[in-house]
Amino acid sequence: MSQKKLIFGVVGVVIIGAAAILYSTMRPSGPAFIDPADQTLVMQGKVIYANNCAACHGASLQGQPNWRERMPSGKLPAPPHDKTGHTWHHPDAMLVDMVKNGLVPGKTAPPGYVSDMPAYGDMLSDQEIIAVLAYIKSSWPPKVLEAQKEVTLQRQN
Numbered sequence: 118m119s120q121k122k123l124i125f126g127v128v129g130v131v132i133i134g135a136a137a138i139l140y141s142t143m144r145p146s147g148p149a150f151i152d153p154a155d156q157t158l159v160m161q162g163k164v165i166y167a168n169n170c171a172a173c174h175g176a177s178l179q180g181q182p183n184w185r186e187r188m189p190s191g192k193l194p195a196p197p198h199d200k201t202g203h204t205w206h207h208p209d210a211m212l213v214d215m216v217k218n219g220l221v222p223g224k225t226a227p228p229g230y231v232s233d234m235p236a237y238g239d240m241l242s243d244q245e246i247i248a249v250l251a252y253i254k255s256s257w258p259p260k261v262l263e264a265q266k267e268v269t270l271q272r273q274n
């Protein structure tokens with residue numbers, strides 16, 4: 118092999134390696150978009166929601182009464198997850214994070230924020246959290262779902 122060919126070969130390998138590393142670091146972790154068209158996922162999520170979330174967020178995702186007003190404790194009631202709430206304003210990655218870790222001050226909430234939202238990281242698997250979000254999303258009208266999809270995909274670029 119001539120020296121020139123060898124150099125080209127080495128440069129090629131380096132470029133491919135760098136591209137592979139770049140691709141793997143840029144690739145978003147988790148699904149690109151949690152899709153409520155997946156009926157199996159939605160049905161699984163419905164059961165998880167009823168058992169874990171309905172007590173606060175309401176059996177039909179309606180939230181607690183007067184959910185915009187702080188309680189005497191200073192904390193906010195549970196908001197609805199249907200189209201009247203603000204769950205759909207957030208990208209999927211953030212929703213997964215909030216269910217897994219609760220509302221973390223300085224991360225998914227303002228510094229010093231205190232909230233009644235529990236952390237489910239020890240109780241639900243990632244797959245179960247995705248399922249419950251798919252169920253929540255299945256209540257959103259197409260326009261709301263489309264808007265949230267845009268927010269989700271923007272966040273991952």
Ligand code: HEC
Nearest residue numbers: 169170173193194195196203204215216232233234235249
């Ligand atoms: C003990 C009551 C309680 C339970 C049970 C509960 N939540 Fe919450 N959740 C809250 C409260 C209260 C908030 C609002 C927190 C705040 O702003 O202080 C909240 C907020 C959220 C948010 C953020 C909504 C937004 O618009 O910012 C998501 C997402 C969420 N909950 C999902 C869930 C899911 C999914 C479950 C079940 C696996 C669940 N919650 C169970 C009380 C609860």
